[in-house]
Amino acid sequence: FISFFISLASGSHSVQIQGRTVATLTIQGASYSNFQLYVLPDLCAPLLLGLDFQCNLRSLTLSFGRPLPLLTICSLATLKIDPLPLFANLTANCKPVATRSSLQDRVF
Numbered sequence: 001f002i003s004f005f006i007s008l009a010s011g012s013h014s015v016q017i018q019g020r021t022v023a024t025l026t027i028q029g030a031s032y033s034n035f036q037l038y039v040l041p042d043l044c045a046p047l048l049l050g051l052d053f054q055c056n057l058r059s060l061t062l063s064f065g066r067p068l069p070l071l072t073i074c075s076l077a078t079l080k081i082d083p084l085p086l087f088a089n090l091t092a093n094c095k096p097v098a099t100r101s102s103l104q105d106r107v108f
Contacts, residue, residue, distance in 0.1 A: 006038065015040050032056060 005014040019039035025032040035053070054060055 006040065015042075 007014045
């Protein structure tokens with residue numbers, strides 16, 4: 001298993017994958033074979049279904065459990081944003097500074 005980072009929906013945050021498994025998912029009678037599931041830290045929900053899974057669906061309905069009007073959105077395009085170069089805006093005379101971290105800087 002090679003650990004890597006995955007971008008979150010906000011686009012400005014990413015988290016490191018902590019584990020991976022391959023499973024067959026059965027949801028409402030539909031089966032999705034050999035689907036990769038990743039273990040992520042500190043999720044806001046027990047399971048997040050990403051675009052790779054959503055692309056297998058004709059539509060997706062989200063119910064908020066309130067008696068409000070329905071909104072239907074068609075033909076959503078996949079958001080693909082290339083990451084910005086990390087040091088592109090630094091001047092030539094900008095030098096890196098290395099410091100040792102202390103135990104107070106670590107969050108466990």
